[in-house]
Amino acid sequence: MTGLQRLFRFAGIGPGVPIIMVAAACGAGPDAEAAAGVDPVNDLPNPYERIEPWAELPPGATQWGQVTGVEQGPDGSLYVMHRCFENTCADRPENPIVKYDMDGRALASWGAGLFNYPHGFHVDYEGNVWATDARGNGQLGHRVFKFSPDGELLLTLGQAGVAGLGTDVFNQPTDVLVLPGGDFLVTEGHGEGNDRVVRFNPAGEFIDAWGGPGSGPGQFSTPHAIARDSQGRIFIGDRANNRIQIFEEDGTFLEEWKQFSRPSGIFIDEDDTIYVADSESWGPNNPGWKKGIRVGSARDGSVSYFIEDIESTTIEHSGAEAVGVDSEGNVYGGVVRRRMLEKHVPVR
Incomplete structure (x- = not known):
């Protein structure tokens, strides 16, 4: 079965249907309806002390970006990505990727001129830094980048500013x-897009794709984050x-x-503790x-446990959208609306 046939299978349509009809046929996710029947999990202990904002400002910045x-x-080292200013890095001088020591001092930064809308972020087993540019502006966007730990650009996937469904x-x-x-693996779909998962080999060659828009098993509506546990x-x-x-791992x-x-x-850390950042609940979503x-x-x-945001019951989207954990058990939140990096230190 080819990758595109696999995408058809998860979308629930036959391979004779034109690709452009996949999104139209499945529609958007049900948002609040998806959590029906599950009581809110809010009343839990919080064994952390909050520090916000934390770390020096990114080099050359007068304030944090998102x-x-x-x-x-x-x-x-701690690697951080931000969106420069006013939620975009297009035509901005700041480097959106910053390398910090564990005391919050900036060691290096890079990425200026490559991104429109920095979004997904991952540091792999070898220390390489991966980032996605989730939105296009005609010249930038819809790409995936791989950098060395010191910022050398090693791999670029996708076509700058070009959105599409393909390999x-x-x-x-x-x-x-x-x-x-x-x-x-690369996830796609941020309100629009393919709502799929794409697999590549280490050289960046397409292997497979699975998913499709919808709310059924194996379908997605904004697949926003991806992680792996110790079982694979x-x-x-x-x-x-x-x-x-x-x-x-194969999409089953x-x-x-x-x-x-x-x-x-x-x-998800090496002990299979899972940390999930929720930046959009309480309101109609x-x-x-x-x-x-x-x-x-x-x-x-x-x-x-529940690390409650300081604006946990505002209608506006707020709080940590990105989450990371260091070797000492400190939890970091990447905050978009309030523009900061927050740190949560375990109370011993």
Whole structure:
């Protein structure tokens, strides 16, 4: 079965239907309806102390941009991505990717001129830094980049400013995950787009694609984040469907979880503790669920802690959209609307 046939299978249509009809046939996700029957998980302990904002401003910046990515690399450094100013890096001088030491001092930065709308962020097992540009402006966007730990551009996928459904183009790539063997997965769809997962080999050659727009098993409405547990299962934050979907590495659907609310970001550590950032609940998207970071087990789906956002019951989207955890157990939130990097330190 080819990658595009696989995409048809998950979308529930036959291979004779023109590709352009996939999105039109399936429609958008049901948003608040997707969490029906699951009581909000809000009343949990918070064993962390909040520090915000944290870290120096990015070099050359007079204020933080919208922070969309934060992860620690194997070298011990903390890598952060932000959207420069006014939610875009187009025609901006700032470097959207910044490398910090663990005291919050900036060590290096890069990426100016490459991005329109920095979005997905990932540091792989070798320390390479991956980033997606989720929206096009005619000249930039719809691309995936791989950098060395020091900012050397190693790989570029997609066509600048060109949105499409195929083997060499993206439509709103939202996140990226490198698998242990070197293959990598890219999620697509940010309100528009393909709502699929694409797999590439280490050289960036297309292998397979799966998913499609909708709310059924294996379908997506804004697949916003992707992570992997110790068993090799793939966790995808299907944000506009208010759920996490879990798959085998080949795209075989396993189950869905709604107890982590509306997922914008997912991080799973080596002990299978899962951290899920919810930056959009409480309002009409997911009524009754407070915004914040929910912490639990990727093994059994239990939720143990809730780092409630300071604006958890505002209608506006706020709070951490990206989430990362360092080797000391500190939790970092990439905050978009309030433009900052926050740090949550365990209370010993």
